[in-house]
Amino acid sequence: MPEVHLREVSKRFGSIDAIEDFEIEIRNGEYICVLGPTGSGKTTLVRLIAGLLRPDEGEILIDGKVVNRVPAEERNVAYMPQQYALFSHLTVLKNVAYGPLSRGKDNETASRTAFDALKMVRLNGRAEAFPSELSGGMQQRVALARSLASGSKLLLLDEPLSALDARLRVELRYRLKSMAKSLGLTVIHVTHDQREAMIVADRIVVLRAGRCQQVGTPFHVYQRPDNLFVANFVGESNFLEGTVTRNDSTSAIVELRGGLNVVVQETSFLAGERVALMIRQESTAMTSIAESTNALPGTIQAIRFLGDSLRIEARLTNGDILGARVPVPSVEAYPKVGDEIMTSFNSADVGVYPVPARGIEREIEVA
Amino acid sequence: MVIVGPSGCGKTTFIKCLAGMVAPSEGEIYFDGRLMTDLPPEERGVGYVFQEIALFPTMSVWDNVTYGPRVRGWSSERTRRTAREFLDMIKLEAREDSYPRELSGGARQKTGVARALASGSNLILFDEPLGALDAKVRVELRYEIRNLVRDLKLTAIHITHDQEEALSIADRVVVMKAGSFVEVGTPDELYEHPKTIFGANFVGEANFLEGTVLNADGETSTIEWGEGLLLESQNASPGEGERVVAAIRPESVIVQKGNDEEGIRGFVETMDFEGETARYEVKIPGYGLFAVRIPFHRGSRPYDVGDPVVIKAPPNKVLLYPYPKEGLQKELDIESRG
Numbered sequence A: 001m002p003e004v005h006l007r008e009v010s011k012r013f014g015s016i017d018a019i020e021d022f023e024i025e026i027r028n029g030e031y032i033c034v035l036g037p038t039g040s041g042k043t044t045l046v047r048l049i050a051g052l053l054r055p056d057e058g059e060i061l062i063d064g065k066v067v068n069r070v071p072a073e074e075r076n077v078a079y080m081p082q083q084y085a086l087f088s089h090l091t092v093l094k095n096v097a098y099g100p101l102s103r104g105k106d107n108e109t110a111s112r113t114a115f116d117a118l119k120m121v122r123l124n125g126r127a128e129a130f131p132s133e134l135s136g137g138m139q140q141r142v143a144l145a146r147s148l149a150s151g152s153k154l155l156l157l158d159e160p161l162s163a164l165d166a167r168l169r170v171e172l173r174y175r176l177k178s179m180a181k182s183l184g185l186t187v188i189h190v191t192h193d194q195r196e197a198m199i200v201a202d203r204i205v206v207l208r209a210g211r212c213q214q215v216g217t218p219f220h221v222y223q224r225p226d227n228l229f230v231a232n233f234v235g236e237s238n239f240l241e242g243t244v245t246r247n248d249s250t251s252a253i254v255e256l257r258g259g260l261n262v263v264v265q266e267t268s269f270l271a272g273e274r275v276a277l278m279i280r281q282e283s284t285a286m287t288s289i290a291e292s293t294n295a296l297p298g299t300i301q302a303i304r305f306l307g308d309s310l311r312i313e314a315r316l317t318n319g320d321i322l323g324a325r326v327p328v329p330s331v332e333a334y335p336k337v338g339d340e341i342m343t344s345f346n347s348a349d350v351g352v353y354p355v356p357a358r359g360i361e362r363e364i365e366v367a
Numbered sequence B: 001m002v003i004v005g006p007s008g009c010g011k012t013t014f015i016k017c018l019a020g021m022v023a024p025s026e027g028e029i030y031f032d033g034r035l036m037t038d039l040p041p042e043e044r045g046v047g048y049v050f051q052e053i054a055l056f057p058t059m060s061v062w063d064n065v066t067y068g069p070r071v072r073g074w075s076s077e078r079t080r081r082t083a084r085e086f087l088d089m090i091k092l093e094a095r096e097d098s099y100p101r102e103l104s105g106g107a108r109q110k111t112g113v114a115r116a117l118a119s120g121s122n123l124i125l126f127d128e129p130l131g132a133l134d135a136k137v138r139v140e141l142r143y144e145i146r147n148l149v150r151d152l153k154l155t156a157i158h159i160t161h162d163q164e165e166a167l168s169i170a171d172r173v174v175v176m177k178a179g180s181f182v183e184v185g186t187p188d189e190l191y192e193h194p195k196t197i198f199g200a201n202f203v204g205e206a207n208f209l210e211g212t213v214l215n216a217d218g219e220t221s222t223i224e225w226g227e228g229l230l231l232e233s234q235n236a237s238p239g240e241g242e243r244v245v246a247a248i249r250p251e252s253v254i255v256q257k258g259n260d261e262e263g264i265r266g267f268v269e270t271m272d273f274e275g276e277t278a279r280y281e282v283k284i285p286g287y288g289l290f291a292v293r294i295p296f297h298r299g300s301r302p303y304d305v306g307d308p309v310v311i312k313a314p315p316n317k318v319l320l321y322p323y324p325k326e327g328l329q330k331e332l333d334i335e336s337r338g
Helices: A042-050 A092-102 A107-120 A136-149 A166-182 A194-200 A218-223 A228-233 A360-364 B011-019 B061-071 B076-089 B105-118 B135-151 B163-169 B187-192 B197-202 B328-332
Strands: A004-013 A016-026 A031-035 A057-062 A077-080 A154-158 A186-191 A203-208 A211-216 A237-247 A252-256 A261-264 A274-280 A285-287 A294-305 A309-316 A321-327 A340-345 A350-354 B002-004 B046-049 B123-127 B155-160 B173-177 B180-185 B207-216 B221-225 B229-233 B243-248 B254-257 B264-273 B277-284 B288-295 B308-312 B319-322
Touching: A004 A042, A016 A042, A016 A211, A031 A042, A031 A166, A031 A194, A042 A057, A042 A077, A042 A154, A042 A186, A077 A136, A092 A107, A092 A136, A107 A136, A107 A166, A136 A154, A136 A166, A166 A194, A166 B163, A186 A194, A194 A218, A194 B135, A203 A218, A203 A228, A211 A218, A211 A228, A218 B264, A228 A237, A228 A274, A228 A350, A228 A360, A237 A261, A237 A321, A237 A360, A261 A294, A261 A350, A285 A321, A294 A321, A294 B163, A294 B187, A309 A340, B002 B011, B002 B163, B011 B046, B011 B123, B011 B155, B046 B105, B061 B076, B061 B105, B076 B105, B105 B135, B135 B163, B155 B163, B163 B187, B173 B187, B173 B197, B180 B187, B180 B197, B197 B207, B197 B243, B197 B319, B197 B328, B207 B229, B207 B328, B221 B243, B264 B288, B277 B308
Parallel strands: A031 A186, A031 A203, A077 A154, A154 A186, B002 B155, B002 B173, B046 B123, B123 B155
Antiparallel strands: A004 A016, A004 A057, A203 A211, A237 A252, A237 A274, A252 A261, A274 A350, A285 A340, A294 A309, A294 A340, A309 A321, B173 B180, B207 B221, B207 B243, B221 B229, B243 B319, B254 B308, B264 B277, B264 B308, B277 B288
């Protein structure tokens, strides 16, 4: 019944705090995604749980037992690193059956388990191939199947789908989650792809520069990001900066540069305070006439076709830029760069945050 | 132009033929009317950007970007002006003295692009240029590259396995499968009216229904599928009595709660919250699971697992294809080779 607790875990490499003061309680059977940009400490975190690194501070508990001093091979964890290695002299099936066989399962059971895992990653047709005959993406899937078949109930997956084509990646993430649930596995899945995290996770941990930014269900993290970094990293958002000019406890007004005003329903900031506003791109509409509480005029400066939607960027009269994600319009209603437009959004859809010390841009910077 | 296709479809081999790194077994390649076949890569005037950008690690950003011009013997004035222009365009002027190891993945990639562009080529070949980057960075950088290429009026051939990337920046998209060009079109044409089942499946998502054409009067066709279900389409159709495959994109349908409306009836089996949208799989008796995608508004939770719903597919959004000779599954296979 793998439950994993991390209590105030820190890990340093020289002067770099790779993981700082990390705290989480992962329940038995839970699917956790650790989400963050490259370099945020995600790999360090899984290596700590796997036992390949020892924390400088804090405790790691698996099933209520402190495992800081327990070596990796005795932790009963299946760890799939980003640099995985398959046995080149064994067939795909034998690679995947290796785990169950070494745990004492008989040949038939081990092969059956291996075959089921290969079906999940859609490679049951290549069971007799050797790793060298497969593409990079296929090899990654074999490594994933090997983790699933290992017999361990706690899986640590470090970017398990990164080598796959976009299309296949989308397909496999659904299967991965349902397989983990049907096997009753506790999974810690590391990724930089927020869409992937949204789909597979029971809860998401957003990590940045070694520190936890927010933990919550995908729904919660998406609807109520705790800070600007999370608001930018998960989903697509617009950010505007302004000063609160009025607050009458049911709504407030924020004045942007150039005198543009935005009505918000967040009333915890006082008049005179500088704030950062966050509006999701799908909550922003681009229309010919004002349609909501807030309607700021602008000019279309870019239109991107995304297949199932358009992303329209408009420059407001004060120079600020707003992006909107809208359904693809009919040919007659198709907008053009240079069109005058009204960007509309409801006051209830505006998130209000304190302006960070180093400014909005540096705070949300991912690369 | 963006070439999109599954791993192993031949896109990298194609690019290498254009670059001169691989010789074609048959056929000729012309750039501006000039035959390229016997010219080695360095004489083709092509810039090449790889997935794993190999910047010279012992050279600063500035030295990396000016490498091409210096090697070509440009005057120091012209070299300096060009490098300054490019670094300005990719917004890395403040980092010109930094070394590659001090830069983020995105900044390194931009430097690699600037290096390829600064060498003066009019044709740039991008080989999965964003593959090694984080998802968010990929999205931001693809527009930057696109704008750079457009502002410089260059010709670019860009290969990727990411269809969203292809749709968002291409003038035209080529879909490749197992060594062949399967479809060519603008992003809009390819998404709204793919000419092949493979194209419809590889670019975007689609539900595929097998049926028979009951009647086709030139404007509207009626298809029978599943257990006696009917579907209308206003698109080009095989003839009456022919077996057909209908493709319907998940976001193109209208979904209503209940079961007393006209349309495809089923029960919600799964729900996936995607952020700005929610994806549902609806179980349709006699067919299987039909995927629908609807915008998800703050606070709303329109359907629960088990709810009865009715799906309506607008006839102009129902695409029709003759039933493939080798079966539907083979056509839908997005893995072309091992």
